[in-house]
Amino acid sequence: MSPQTGANRPADRTRTGILVALIAMLCSFADFGSISANATETIDIRFPVRESEFDTVFSCQNDSNPDCRSCLANRPDSASLVMYSILQEALNAGGLAARVQVVPSPNSERSRKMVSEGFADIKSDWDFNIDADPEVLKSLPILRRGEVEKGIYVSQDTFALSSDTPVSDVHHMSAVSIRTWRLDWEVLESLAPASLTSAATKQQIYALINAGRADFTLLEFSSGPGMVRSSDGIRLYPMPGVKVVLPASQHFMISRHLPDAEKIVAALNTGIDALHANGFIHQCLTNSGIINEQVRDWRILNPTEDQLAHHKTVPSN
Incomplete structure (x- = not known):
């Protein structure tokens, strides 16, 4: 081995070390870029x-x-x-x-x-x-x-009568809903209406009430005028002063x-x-x-335990 060759070895090692370091740095930048892209990817x-x-x-x-x-x-x-x-x-x-x-x-x-x-x-x-x-x-x-509230929705005729005699319970009224609507059905059973019928569809619920074969159902309050709900031209109205809550x-x-x-x-x-x-x-x-x-x-016909406890702690005027 010539003296000149031997003299170049440290420099070669230095260049190799620098090259390795550069490659490692570039890889780390590539990884960083990949992580950043993944982090911001929609x-x-x-x-x-x-x-x-x-x-x-x-x-x-x-x-x-x-x-x-x-x-x-x-x-x-x-x-x-x-x-x-x-x-x-x-x-x-x-x-x-x-x-x-x-x-x-x-x-x-x-x-x-x-x-x-x-x-x-x-x-x-x-x-x-x-x-x-x-x-x-x-x-x-x-x-x-208890935050989801529903109204006692009735026909226009029943709604007109309720202005003279506000409802306090539904024991004398017949209800209709869909049995697979688990929460609605559970609430209706707890209200103990005179009867409870299961309909096949929401449209049938409206039709049964319109035909006088049921008195009421539970529906979300509408934000429209009078909170009226309609389906296929049939309009249902919320009984004033009362509502129910869904226990879930x-x-x-x-x-x-x-x-x-x-x-x-x-x-x-x-x-x-x-x-x-x-x-x-x-x-x-x-x-x-x-x-x-x-x-x-409006008065809740089926208050939760928390709502009952809160009502007891609120002083009456």
């Missing part, structure tokens, strides 16, 4: 919406005006739009870059199955439906127990098949807390009529 969340409300929510999804997604537009009959708006806002408030994409579903039962099997990602649902399914996770409550809470149901499902639930919970604190959820619920300020002081 993920799509599939949100199932029943066919009767799909067009409304889909048009809002593609509307350049953000009002419909901010619960500022008046869409009184679309509970799906309310939950879509809350879900999108909660994900954003939780720090997650997500885009909620609606997918059609024939009904709530099918939507539930779609989320459970991974064909959709997130939907809103009652606590007992979520707790019974090991394939899904549950968010913090959107609607707390509503949450988001999240599919365990969704990648990073636990992290998405954590972000969703952070967002839900923030939206309760800043009033966004309450704004959505009141603007849609799910919580109706017009009936705030």
Whole structure:
């Protein structure tokens, strides 16, 4: 080996070391860039919406005006739009870059199955439906127990009579609902009406009351004039002064098949807390009529234990 060759070895080793260091640095930058891209990448969340409300929510999804997604537009009959708006806002408030994409579903039962099997990602649902399914996770409550209120909806003739004799109970009245509407049915049974009939469809409920074969049903209060609800030209009216509450809470149901499902639930919970604190959820619920300020002081026919306890602690005038 020549002296000159031997003299170059330290320099070669130095150059090799520098090259290795540069390669390592470039790799670390590449990894950093990959992590940053993943962190800011927008993920799509599939949100199932029943066919009767799909067009409304889909048009809002593609509307350049953000009002419909901010619960500022008046869409009184679309509970799906309310939950879509809350879900999108909660994900954003939780720090997650997500885009909620609606997918059609024939009904709530099918939507539930779609989320459970991974064909959709997130939907809103009652606590007992979520707790019974090991394939899904549950968010913090959107609607707390007892916050969902419904009216005693009757025909126009019965409504006119009630102005003279306000109802104090429904023991003398006949009720109609759909047996698979678990909470409504449970509440109606607790009210002990004179009779309780199961209808096949919501349209049949309206028809039976219109024909005088049933006196009342439970319906969400409308935010429209007089809180009137209508179907196929039949109008039903809320009995003034009384309401019922549903004894359950509503949450988001999240599919365990969704990648990073636990992290998405954590972000969703952070967002839900923030939206309760800043009033966004309450704004959505009141603007849609799910919580109706017009009936705030109406008497609850089936108060929860918490509501009874609160009533006892509030001094009478």
